[in-house]
Amino acid sequence: MLRESFAAIVARNETWTGKSATEPYEAGWASEAVVFVRALKPVTGKPGRARIEISPDGMRWAPEGTEFDLPTEKDGIGFARVERFGTWLRVAADLPDGAAVTVLVTLHLKA
Amino acid sequence: MTDIAGNDLRRAMQMANPSLSRFDPLPRIITFDDFDRGFSGWTQLVGNYEEDLDSMLPGYAQHLSPMLSTLPHWDAGSHGSFDGSYALKIATRPKRGAQNVAIKRLTFRHAGPIRIEAYVTFKPEASELKLSEADVRSFGFLYDLQVGDGAGDGGQRVMPHMRFLNALDGEHIQRWQFKPQTTSFKPIGHDDKTVSHYHLAPEGWVDLPGGEQRLCYNEIPTKVNWTYLCLDFDLATMQCTGFRCNDRVFDVSTYEPIRIPAMKNLWCMLNLGFFAETDTDKRAFLYVDSVCLSGDF
Numbered sequence A: 001m002l003r004e005s006f007a008a009i010v011a012r013n014e015t016w017t018g019k020s021a022t023e024p025y026e027a028g029w030a031s032e033a034v035v036f037v038r039a040l041k042p043v044t045g046k047p048g049r050a051r052i053e054i055s056p057d058g059m060r061w062a063p064e065g066t067e068f069d070l071p072t073e074k075d076g077i078g079f080a081r082v083e084r085f086g087t088w089l090r091v092a093a094d095l096p097d098g099a100a101v102t103v104l105v106t107l108h109l110k111a
Numbered sequence B: 001m002t003d004i005a006g007n008d009l010r011r012a013m014q015m016a017n018p019s020l021s022r023f024d025p026l027p028r029i030i031t032f033d034d035f036d037r038g039f040s041g042w043t044q045l046v047g048n049y050e051e052d053l054d055s056m057l058p059g060y061a062q063h064l065s066p067m068l069s070t071l072p073h074w075d076a077g078s079h080g081s082f083d084g085s086y087a088l089k090i091a092t093r094p095k096r097g098a099q100n101v102a103i104k105r106l107t108f109r110h111a112g113p114i115r116i117e118a119y120v121t122f123k124p125e126a127s128e129l130k131l132s133e134a135d136v137r138s139f140g141f142l143y144d145l146q147v148g149d150g151a152g153d154g155g156q157r158v159m160p161h162m163r164f165l166n167a168l169d170g171e172h173i174q175r176w177q178f179k180p181q182t183t184s185f186k187p188i189g190h191d192d193k194t195v196s197h198y199h200l201a202p203e204g205w206v207d208l209p210g211g212e213q214r215l216c217y218n219e220i221p222t223k224v225n226w227t228y229l230c231l232d233f234d235l236a237t238m239q240c241t242g243f244r245c246n247d248r249v250f251d252v253s254t255y256e257p258i259r260i261p262a263m264k265n266l267w268c269m270l271n272l273g274f275f276a277e278t279d280t281d282k283r284a285f286l287y288v289d290s291v292c293l294s295g296d297f
Helices: B003-015
Strands: A005-016 A019-021 A032-039 A049-055 A062-069 A077-083 A088-094 A101-110 B028-034 B067-069 B087-091 B099-107 B113-124 B136-146 B156-159 B161-168 B171-178 B186-188 B194-196 B206-212 B227-234 B239-245 B248-250 B258-261 B269-278 B284-295
Touching: A005 A088, A032 A088, A049 A077, A062 A077, B028 B099, B087 B099, B087 B269, B099 B284, B113 B136, B113 B269, B136 B227, B136 B284, B171 B239, B206 B248
Parallel strands: none
Antiparallel strands: A005 A101, A019 A088, A032 A077, A032 A101, A049 A062, A049 A088, B028 B284, B067 B087, B087 B284, B099 B269, B113 B227, B113 B284, B136 B156, B136 B161, B136 B269, B156 B258, B161 B171, B171 B206, B186 B194, B227 B239, B239 B248, B269 B284
């Protein structure tokens, strides 16, 4: 059997401002993930950094410790690699006042 | 070997196979997807667009990828699936009326009878210590079909839909419905190549006669039981020929699918979809343990 692998779209064409996060994604079958955030449109201001969050139940979230820069221009990408994340993953960010980025967030998961 | 002996042998082999003996497939199994084996070709239903994703209709823009789930719950841990660990999970966003759809895209090689069978269950996100039985608005399944390119003038794209309307505006309804009409088509982009219509819009659902059914919901939001569904359709006549759910067989004599003129790029299309819809600002989850699509050819 080949190792299961899946590319999941968890946010598409969503404009992030202030406190923002992807929908929860359940992937307990996966042992690793690469997370990409692509800016689909010109970026307003300096969006800052995003963080990986994990959860015991898909409802309560804790920072996993991994952070990465959000893209600062159209078609820019930011990414992070994570392992040992348990069952749930999401990407969250607290954008400063005046900043906005329209994102495509993809999870690239492998068993 | 005679056909009769062959059918008996096929039936005996199917009944002796624990994975398949809980299904009643037609002679040819087109696809048998047990999500313990992975996503099996099920993906999100993405909307049409051209040049810019802003052109996607809002109904489709809300859709996201399905998941492989062990039905993990905060209080009881992983529930597991019918006969393994994983089920396909279709989750809405936490906004009243939100929907999500998972789809598998095939074409057909014979325009004859087909049967889809599945074991499914549904729940709202367990964010409250309440029964929450009226928080999921609906779940259901659909075909998206089109005649072959040899059908000539008058050929149709046909979209049979069936949903279990669990609740609406807080009222616990529990009734099967079908959808004979879609919304109007909207042009996408400027090249006159693409149009879009949101066939899961809330309007236009019609009650299936005698379609009231109380399913096994269980007693708290984190206990689930699997439910059997079976829909028969004839690709030759493009008519629904049967529907059952667990121990109930329903009258489909009034059933009508959505019918629209054939589109220029969709010949012999055979798409299967499952969907979930929430009635509150809480995520609704549809879990699909396994799907068996079979045909008589």
